[in-house]
Amino acid sequence: MSERRQTPVRVALLGCGTVGSEVARRLLGDAEELAARVGAPIELTGIAVRRPDKHPELPKELLTADASGLVESDVDVVIELIGGIEPVRGWLLTALRKGKSVVTGNKALLAEYGAELSAAASESGADLYYEAAVAGAIPLLRPLRESLAGDRITRVMGIVNGTTNFILSAMDSTGASYAETLDEATRLGYAEADPSADVDGYDAASKAAILASLAFHTRVTASDVYREGITGISASDIVAAQRLNRTVKLLAICERVAEGPEASESVSVRVHPVMIPRTHQLAGVGGAFNAVYVEAEAAGELMFYGQGAGGAPTASAVLGDLVAAARNRVAGGRGPRESMHAALPVRPMGETPTRYHISLDVADKPGVLAQIAQVFAVHDVSIAAVRQRDKHSTASLVVVTHLARDAALEATVNEISKLDVVREVVSVMRVEGEDS
Amino acid sequence: MSERRQTPVRVALLGCGTVGSEVARRLLGDAEELAARVGAPIELTGIAVRRPDKHPELPKELLTADASGLVESDVDVVIELIGGIEPVRGWLLTALRKGKSVVTGNKALLAEYGAELSAAASESGADLYYEAAVAGAIPLLRPLRESLAGDRITRVMGIVNGTTNFILSAMDSTGASYAETLDEATRLGYAEADPSADVDGYDAASKAAILASLAFHTRVTASDVYREGITGISASDIVAAQRLNRTVKLLAICERVAEGPEASESVSVRVHPVMIPRTHQLAGVGGAFNAVYVEAEAAGELMFYGQGAGGAPTASAVLGDLVAAARNRVAGGRGPRESMHAALPVRPMGETPTRYHISLDVADKPGVLAQIAQVFAVHDVSIAAVRQRDKHSTASLVVVTHLARDAALEATVNEISKLDVVREVVSVMRVEGEDS
Numbered sequence: 074m075s076e077r078r079q080t081p082v083r084v085a086l087l088g089c090g091t092v093g094s095e096v097a098r099r100l101l102g103d104a105e106e107l108a109a110r111v112g113a114p115i116e117l118t119g120i121a122v123r124r125p126d127k128h129p130e131l132p133k134e135l136l137t138a139d140a141s142g143l144v145e146s147d148v149d150v151v152i153e154l155i156g157g158i159e160p161v162r163g164w165l166l167t168a169l170r171k172g173k174s175v176v177t178g179n180k181a182l183l184a185e186y187g188a189e190l191s192a193a194a195s196e197s198g199a200d201l202y203y204e205a206a207v208a209g210a211i212p213l214l215r216p217l218r219e220s221l222a223g224d225r226i227t228r229v230m231g232i233v234n235g236t237t238n239f240i241l242s243a244m245d246s247t248g249a250s251y252a253e254t255l256d257e258a259t260r261l262g263y264a265e266a267d268p269s270a271d272v273d274g275y276d277a278a279s280k281a282a283i284l285a286s287l288a289f290h291t292r293v294t295a296s297d298v299y300r301e302g303i304t305g306i307s308a309s310d311i312v313a314a315q316r317l318n319r320t321v322k323l324l325a326i327c328e329r330v331a332e333g334p335e336a337s338e339s340v341s342v343r344v345h346p347v348m349i350p351r352t353h354q355l356a357g358v359g360g361a362f363n364a365v366y367v368e369a370e371a372a373g374e375l376m377f378y379g380q381g382a383g384g385a386p387t388a389s390a391v392l393g394d395l396v397a398a399a400r401n402r403v404a405g406g407r408g409p410r411e412s413m414h415a416a417l418p419v420r421p422m423g424e425t426p427t428r429y430h431i432s433l434d435v436a437d438k439p440g441v442l443a444q445i446a447q448v449f450a451v452h453d454v455s456i457a458a459v460r461q462r463d464k465h466s467t468a469s470l471v472v473v474t475h476l477a478r479d480a481a482l483e484a485t486v487n488e489i490s491k492l493d494v495v496r497e498v499v500s501v502m503r504v505e506g507e508d509s
Numbered sequence: 510m511s512e513r514r515q516t517p518v519r520v521a522l523l524g525c526g527t528v529g530s531e532v533a534r535r536l537l538g539d540a541e542e543l544a545a546r547v548g549a550p551i552e553l554t555g556i557a558v559r560r561p562d563k564h565p566e567l568p569k570e571l572l573t574a575d576a577s578g579l580v581e582s583d584v585d586v587v588i589e590l591i592g593g594i595e596p597v598r599g600w601l602l603t604a605l606r607k608g609k610s611v612v613t614g615n616k617a618l619l620a621e622y623g624a625e626l627s628a629a630a631s632e633s634g635a636d637l638y639y640e641a642a643v644a645g646a647i648p649l650l651r652p653l654r655e656s657l658a659g660d661r662i663t664r665v666m667g668i669v670n671g672t673t674n675f676i677l678s679a680m681d682s683t684g685a686s687y688a689e690t691l692d693e694a695t696r697l698g699y700a701e702a703d704p705s706a707d708v709d710g711y712d713a714a715s716k717a718a719i720l721a722s723l724a725f726h727t728r729v730t731a732s733d734v735y736r737e738g739i740t741g742i743s744a745s746d747i748v749a750a751q752r753l754n755r756t757v758k759l760l761a762i763c764e765r766v767a768e769g770p771e772a773s774e775s776v777s778v779r780v781h782p783v784m785i786p787r788t789h790q791l792a793g794v795g796g797a798f799n800a801v802y803v804e805a806e807a808a809g810e811l812m813f814y815g816q817g818a819g820g821a822p823t824a825s826a827v828l829g830d831l832v833a834a835a836r837n838r839v840a841g842g843r844g845p846r847e848s849m850h851a852a853l854p855v856r857p858m859g860e861t862p863t864r865y866h867i868s869l870d871v872a873d874k875p876g877v878l879a880q881i882a883q884v885f886a887v888h889d890v891s892i893a894a895v896r897q898r899d900k901h902s903t904a905s906l907v908v909v910t911h912l913a914r915d916a917a918l919e920a921t922v923n924e925i926s927k928l929d930v931v932r933e934v935v936s937v938m939r940v941e942g943e944d945s
Contacts, residue, residue, distance in 0.1 A: 095807070099659070099807070103661075106661070107659065109726070109848065109850040109851070110658050110659070110726070110848050110850070112846070112848075204656060210805075210807070210808035210809060210811065211808075211811060212648075212651075212652035212655075212656030212657065212811070215648075215651060215652065215655055215656050216648035216651065216652060216656075219648075219651055219829060219832075219833055220640060220648030220651050220652075220826070220829040221648065221825065221829055222546050222828075222829050222832035222833065222836075223535070223543065223546075223825065223827070223828020223829045223830075223831055223832045224825040224828060224829065225542070290545070290546070354814075369646075369825060370821075371531070371535070371646070371821040371822060371824050371825035371828070372646035372647075372815065372816065372821075372822050372825035372826075373646060373815065373816045373821070373822050374815060374816070375646065375647060375648070375813075375814065375815035376812070376813070376814040376815065377811075377812070377813060377814075378790075378811065378812040378813075378814070379808065379809065379810060379811035379812065380808065380809045380810070383809075385806075385807040385808075385809070386807060386808050386809050388807050389657065389659065389660040389805060389807035389808035390656070390808075391659070392658075392659020392660060392807070393655060393656040393657055393658050393659045393660065394659075395659055396655075396658035396659045397655055397658065397845065400658075400845045400846075401842065404842060404843060404845075404846075405842065406837065406840060406841065406842015406843055407840060407842055409833065409836045409840075410548070410836075410840075412545065412546050412548075414545040414546070415545070
């Protein structure tokens with residue numbers, strides 16, 4: 074292009090794991106193509122790694138163990154792919170305060186200190202981009218922040234953690250237990266040696282906080298997110314879902330909630346297992362894929378689908394952000410600020426309207442359903458459907474409720490579990506989506 | 510927000526049909542929320558319509574029949590929702606040359622004069638946004654232009670015209686003829702009185718040109734796009750597809766093509782009916798919905814799904830662009846320029862590799878298949894599958910080919926149709942996607 078300037082945009086890379094090494098490879102290998110898209114050369118000036126001697130594939134002169142020094146050096150953009158809170162937080166704040174733009178995929182840091190980082194970026198006029206933090210390669214944050222900026226998003230619901238989706242998909246197709254399936258996932262490399270961040274829902278909760286913040290113009294942190302993982306999901310839960318022609322997914326759900334026409338709005342942000350109909354488009358999302366539904370007042374229903382993790386897909390998101398930040402450097406502008414003007418309150422989980430599926434083994438005698446139904450009535454929980462069937466000397470009873478306060482549903486289940494006629498609470502899970 | 514400035518961003522609206530009236534309603538009704546997102550008030554200064562007296566629902570003082578005067582007036586952003594080439598092209602060029610940003614959904618104009626408009630925007634530093642031009646509410650162009658700016662897109666394939674998708678979906682489920690189904694679509698308001706722009710593929714071809722331009726950094730105009738509509742699709746074609754567990758969709762296909770390892774790249778941009786497997790995710794996109802698959806080297810396979818038309822959904826895209834343009838005004842920057850640096854040649858359809866499905870009624874006697882197979886061999890077309898079955902005194906023969914030059918496939922079909930043993934060519938259609 075005739076508009077190409079010669080002064081390069083100088084880039085520092087912090088971290089060189091699966092994603093970082095892919096980013097480095099593209100920056101070094103596709104320099105000409107990136108330069109054409111930015112309108113100026115992109116120069117990778119340094120790569121901070123813990124052990125520079127462990128990266129023989131990279132140019133020696135670029136490697137350094139001094140991340141702090143690299144951040145302080147003469148660079149325009151800092152790409153951070155190390156992860157974790159400290160010391161990364163300090164480095165990125167330093168970079169932003171000095172006017173250097175930051176591209177990061179650090180969901181934990183953003184979900185905790187997003188406000189602080191965003192304020193630092195705002196003050197110095199630097200860009201803070203983090204498309205890679207949620208749903209890997211899927212362009213999701215930019216559409217939420219920019220494309221839908223003139224609409225009112227009412228709901229974001231999606232599969233944002235590949236490890237748990239792999240485990241749940243496998244449990245659904247094999248009937249194996251959670252423990253067996255986790256072992257298999259670990260062996261295949263889909264789960265880490267310490268799988269807690271994934272299976273306990275921390276990773277998804279960080280992503281939910283980021284999604285809700287952008288969707289509702291409201292700062293939501295990870296600690297605001299109600300979180301349940303998948304470690305309690307049993308083979309019985311999966312069978313219970315299958316009997317209803319449903320499947321179990323770990324969903325991140327962010328929604329606007331308003332009680333009554335006059336009530337002020339709040340947002341519910343949560344991560345928990347959900348039974349969804351097999352006909353639901355999220356039900357067909359298998360293995361390590363991610364998919365996110367977005368509902369907006371004017372746009373209606375949108376879906377975004379793609380690879381949620383992996384070196385190359387995540388590097389695609391990082392490089393997209395880098396090109397945006399670099400273009401802004403060249404053009405002298407900056408990307409849109411985060412707009413947290415709505416500042417809606419986050420609704421406690423107990424006050425959030427949800428629907429429950431409850432599967433019980435009960436005594437096979439008359440009056441049992443009446444007794445159980447009475448407990449629902451006392452807690453003001455309306456029953457949508459009941460299915461009963463004999464099974465040896467006990468009977469199996471399945472109840473699906475209408476929407477009710479989550480705390481009322483929980484209290485109902487607690488009370489029911491104490492009834493003499495209830496032999497066992499086989500499965501309790503929230504449900505989303507209409508049966509077709 | 511404390512950052513809010515008081516000087517408003519002044520906006521002119523050209524056209525007030527289905528989409529325009531929804532945009533006007535939101536601009537007038539949600540002013541406070543839009544102002545919070547932009548960081549400055551948005552002021553709608555005028556609405557140009559053909560007959561101002563026909564819009565009693567709008568403030569009288571805003572309405573004018575003088576679009577040209579409105580464009581020349583003191584406004585920062587011009588939203589154009591009139592459509593067509595002239596006189597709109599002149600107005601938008603005037604606006605851009607005077608540094609006014611333009612938001613438009615005019616796919617025909619962009620597919621024809623995108624380069625001229627883009628150059629005018631570039632010279633004056635104004636923004637030119639047109640998310641509404643392709644796939645209505647689905648955030649698609651911004652992801653292509655920005656999120657994937659650091660990746661290499663290899664393929665964009667999608668359902669981008671709701672009218673034809675409605676007709677083909679209905680033909681597939683009812684077995685009715687094209688003519689009957691078009692009548693029904695017109696009665697239901699899914700097809701216009703003159704349906705040519707949709708059913709002859711012009712609308713989809715304009716969108717394909719826009720998609721290919723952004724995806725491949727290469728200026729592609731509507732006249733570069735190979736185009737076949739759906740008017741020739743018969744109930745027999747639908748049945749032929751169903752027998753192969755496939756369905757017929759009108760697809761816009763944009764792909765990079767390189768012949769041999771040393772060959773330079775070109776792009777193929779085309780719109781035509783395609784048989785795709787029923788298991789393909791695009792096969793399940795029914796009614797007036799749109800869905801677009803994007804394949805990129807690093808990101809892998811992505812899908813975007815949502816409403817492709819309608820007042821409110823399209824207004825969502827327009828207002829997203831307006832907020833972006835207005836934010837740039839407030840921040841003093843501008844959005845990323847279009848980058849057409851690759852300038853790849855557009856491959857003629859005849860030279861494009863495609864696969865054909867051919868369904869024939871042939872004489873039921875020995876040697877017929879050998880005779881037909883010989884024609885394929887002469888044209889260097891490799892056969893992937895053959896299915897033959899008796900049907901009274903003739904036999905039905907179905908051939909699916911491997912990839913071959915489209916011109917070779919066409920020549921093969923022509924020659925086969927002249928064979929004495931061929932009673933009728935029942936259906937010829939291109940196929941995409943592997944059978945599962």
